[in-house]
Amino acid sequence: MIGLQRRLILFTSIILVLNGIILLLLHLLLSVTSWPLWLDSLIYSLFTLLLILLSLVMVMNTTKKVSKAVNLLSRKITALSHGQRNIFFNHSRTYELQEIARAAEVLQYELLSKEKERRRWTQDITHDLRTPITAIKSQLQAVRDGIFFLDKDRYDLLFRELGIVEKMVQDFALLSRIESPEMILHQQWLLSRRVVSNLLSRFTAQALERNIQLQQNGVEFYFKADEGLLTRAVSNLIQNAFQHCSDGGTIEVTLYIRKNQILFSVKNPGTIPEEDLPLIFQRLYRGEKSRTTSGSGLGLTIAKSIAQLHRGDIQAKNSPDGYTIFEMVINMEF
Numbered sequence: 001m002i003g004l005q006r007r008l009i010l011f012t013s014i015i016l017v018l019n020g021i022i023l024l025l026l027h028l029l030l031s032v033t034s035w036p037l038w039l040d041s042l043i044y045s046l047f048t049l050l051l052i053l054l055s056l057v058m059v060m061n062t063t064k065k066v067s068k069a070v071n072l073l074s075r076k077i078t079a080l081s082h083g084q085r086n087i088f089f090n091h092s093r094t095y096e097l098q099e100i101a102r103a104a105e106v107l108q109y110e111l112l113s114k115e116k117e118r119r120r121w122t123q124d125i126t127h128d129l130r131t132p133i134t135a136i137k138s139q140l141q142a143v144r145d146g147i148f149f150l151d152k153d154r155y156d157l158l159f160r161e162l163g164i165v166e167k168m169v170q171d172f173a174l175l176s177r178i179e180s181p182e183m184i185l186h187q188q189w190l191l192s193r194r195v196v197s198n199l200l201s202r203f204t205a206q207a208l209e210r211n212i213q214l215q216q217n218g219v220e221f222y223f224k225a226d227e228g229l230l231t232r233a234v235s236n237l238i239q240n241a242f243q244h245c246s247d248g249g250t251i252e253v254t255l256y257i258r259k260n261q262i263l264f265s266v267k268n269p270g271t272i273p274e275e276d277l278p279l280i281f282q283r284l285y286r287g288e289k290s291r292t293t294s295g296s297g298l299g300l301t302i303a304k305s306i307a308q309l310h311r312g313d314i315q316a317k318n319s320p321d322g323y324t325i326f327e328m329v330i331n332m333e334f
Helices: 004-031 037-081 095-144 152-178 192-201 204-210 227-244 299-309
Strands: 187-191 213-218 222-226 250-258 261-269 313-318 323-330
Touching: 037 095, 095 152, 152 299, 187 192, 187 227, 192 213, 192 227, 192 250, 204 213, 204 227, 222 227, 227 250, 227 261, 227 299, 227 323, 299 313, 299 323
Parallel strands: 213 250
Antiparallel strands: 187 222, 250 261, 261 323, 313 323
């Protein structure tokens, strides 16, 4: 595989060498003849002109091939930009064109993946919003028809369903903002123990109601992060732990340092089915235990996006002693 510039240089060098060899042979041939000087000059001129024409033909032929490959590649990329998919990109022997073709193939694959994900997400959003909206509509229709009375219990039910819709819309908006290219982190210095204490204080009432122990672990240190987003991410992990922790259990939240990484660990009793582990961070995915909850199905997706925004990631695993561990890693200064 040769680059276009090297190909042209090599091609030009070959033509010049061939022309030199032919002219040298012609000079040797004419030197042993007794032709007049003007005839020798004429023959030199004719051969030189012939070699120039031959060189132009060869250059035009090479340029035509390259131009044809460029035009074909350009038409396919244009078709890709107009929405056509499953395009086969020919791999040229020219390095630059082959690199462009490979980049176009990668772009096509990414577009197909994103479009498939967008269609699935749209379908999931429609399905998840339809359930509470249908419930609200049916309740209001029953009240209008005199089947139900609009008492306090009915108000509470309607507000609960509206709360589900509101939570989903808010989570959709937050996830869209986090995944936007314009998203900017507002980092500040944070004290590890204070961050964990503030997080756990949000869940004190919920823990008391269900007799769940909240345990804080880790060492004290300073680190840099976006406090608002980081709080939201770890809160989502803790809330997920509450959904899977039985009453009377213990939820452990640990913040510690490993090399140049900062790690949040949330541990709770119970395990996640192995077939669910690769899927739990997908948008709107819910395992069997989460289908009856009022969450939006975006909590873990939002947490993972926030971790990635901090140049990190989140992983979930089951421990041999029957616990679920979510570990969020961020690569930041401390």
